[in-house]
Amino acid sequence: MCTCWQIITFGTGLRYDGVVTFYDPKSIEQKWQKKWQEAGIYRVDLDKAKDPYYCLVMFPYPSGARLHVGHWFQYGPTDSFARFRKLQGKDVFFPMGFDAFGLPAENYAMKTGTPPAESTAQNVRNMMEQFARMGCMCDWQKSLNTSAPEYYRWTQWLFLQMFRHDLAYKKQALVNFCPKCQTVLANEQCQDGACERCGTEVEQKPLKQWFWKITHYAQRLLDGLDDLDWPEQTKLMQRHWIGRSEGAIIQFKISCHPESIEAQCDTTIEVFTTRPDTLFGATYLVLAPEHPLLDDITPKEYQGAVHAYKEEVRKKSEMERTELNKTKTGVPTGAYAINPATKEKIPIWIADYVIMNYGTGAVMAVPAHDERDFEFAKTYELPMQKVVQPVGAPLSAEQAGLPVRQGGNGGACTEEGTAINSDFLNGLSTPEAKKRIVAWLEDEEIGRQQINYRLRDWLVSRQRYWGAPIPVVYDPEGNPHPIPDEHLPWLLPTDVEFKPTGESPLTDSKEFIERTEKIFGEGWRPEFDTMDTFVCSSFYYLRFLMENDGKNFVDKKREKKWMPVDMYIGGPEHSCMHLLYARFVMMALKDAGVVSHEEPFQKLFHQGLITKDGAKMSKSKGNVVDPDPLVETYGSDAFRMYMMFMGPYSDGGDFSDTGIKGVERFLQRVWKLVEAHQQVRGAKDSKEVQIKLHATVKKVTEDLEVLHFNTAISALMELLNVLEKQEGVTADTLKICTILLAPLAPHFAEELWEKLGEEPFVFQQKWPTFHPKFLVADQFTIVVQVNGRVRATVEVDAGASKEDILTQAKNHPHVQKWLNGTQSKKEIYVPEKLVNFVV
């Protein structure tokens, strides 16, 4: 620590000559990290805690590189928030673990030959050390690692739960396959038809894969959102992802082709529509090219063309299919259906704009009232029939005609209105018409009301090595059997090549097959696929409560006491993946009687993204900012505080270190203030100090409550600016400042606390409270406006009456000048704030 003789000047206030020290982060930070650890002040007794507060931050992937600015941004402010809650007297549980399964470790293994288990363990150790240097208050005794057998036995146990409750099934399906990662991907992991990880275009491949029935929970996942304290944007994204739509299923009978045999005439095609009220306007049907009834209904002479089209579509990638959405393509099947309402014979087409995965894979086309159908009908000159008159639009000659005649842009009227040309629906409003037609369909037994969801089942199989093996074995006939609990953890074999081939790497393992045969019998084979890493992270918040307990998945009492998580912090990129999966798993566990809560995360906060020169930081772009030199120079406290001061935590922003000096100066000034004022005896707090102090306590408390770190820090800076001007302040004031600062600059505050002659630790103190009586000043500054423009300010005593204030304002020379002797028409008076004369 540097000691110098110098004169300190504080603004216009106290001058003090004496020996001073400078705040030196290096020695201080290490000192307190050690003391915190020795005293174990962040340990929480999960069973005895009286006022539990579960603060959780999305756990990191254990990377081999050092912590980057993004890590600091995610974990520094979060730690400050946890500390704030602790100071408020909560029994804060703030655990940290590692989401350790996944591709990077596997790729690293391929490059270096180091087994993933080894490199991961090393990385975890490195990262824990670095988090300690950051000054995080995590309780490392309760850490976890999803790739450890004692963890993944529960990942496997969860799979078996799903299996037992009929929520896991295996089926052959067209799945998203990333040719670079050589594995399948869940729908949520494809973005614009590309792999979410590597950006490679995904292929559609028919494969037999394990799915979890998240669709079974679609409605509950939707309903549950209403009561969650989550960002509205995130709830909206989940609602959209689940994609509920109300409509009807309608059956269309096939019209017999002259050459068709009798059986084919009985075929019916079901369509899903959200506008059953437009049934009278359905002029043709369109099936998805993959529709199973296609071969049954297509007459011989059309089969060539249909097959050619199907082939063409199959070759198109997902990207091409969606990118070329300008002109729609399709071919007629040659078959016809009967519109059950009009009894008219309407053609059946196939087109790739109809998706097999949604609804029934077939639509009734109403070109007059649907954009896509309209476009398609225009291209292929199919008939249109207008059946809805939009509300408020008088029937003009032009509008009365068919939309197709208007040519050019659009033409389909998708708005609701009044039914026309629709027999018994005529004159009904769209909602009424919907009800009426559904009732009619049900009477006729050719349709029913139906709710559809966009959400699809969760594909959990992965053809990769570094994941939890799926706990299933197959008998010699190929039937799947769950592995009994006593064989868990079903260990990941080590005698394998890591190279991905599209085949599961576990197929290589001799040990794996021998183990299976030894336990289950000759000819039995293990499941070679591993689980999606999102499975591992779908329940980790429960496992934190169990300290590597090998007997129970979760303790019911603890779960009841600590769940749901009180504050969950993480990036918005998980809105439709992790956050949806975790909710689904929690619901399934509740139904299985394992947990008592339905929702895992009561409150959610998204921190922003830190970029460099406008781009997301990544190794490949080479724009990753290394925080170490800055931490070395300014200390962890100053660096963390700077990141919080940069802007709103929810915004993130472009990183630059201009400005860290400001935070460093602030800390130095606080340090000096404490040193100098300790020398002043018998100091008293002025009224100004009292007001400012209490206002600051209020502001900092309210801001930290909602993670507005930037404004909390500026409030403390304002307070410092006031304190520096004083001839002296009391030790009590300095102590309150130190506690207010503690969550934001933890090591620094501990040192100040000690400097103030107090016993450690500042984190065992009570958060200060403010008293409204101290927030009221003796005098107010009243702004005086004339016609809304500020012309003067006047100082008035707190007790002054409205009349007094108005008179005082009116008599101000500047105001006089503007009033110019005229009587004001109106006088606005806002107590304690402003007066406005309207002339």
Next chain:
RNA sequence: GCCGCCGUGGUGGAAUGGUAUACACAGAGGACUUAAAAUCCUUGCUCGUUUAGAGCGUGCUGGUUCGACUCCAGCCGGCGGCACCA
């Protein structure tokens, strides 16, 4: 295309409908110093020699209001999500 969010000094950013630019950074000027660093003071723009003061200023155009960064309508620009979901 649809849904949602956001546009404020040279920069990061503050502002329950009530003094726009708090708090910082940078630059400029000044004080201290033999000098430098550190520290402290001043600093939105235009006019006014300085002061007093006046005018202009929150993407653009209007509206509501005594008063609008804030509310409403329309546009322009940026970001995020979804994208043939019938």
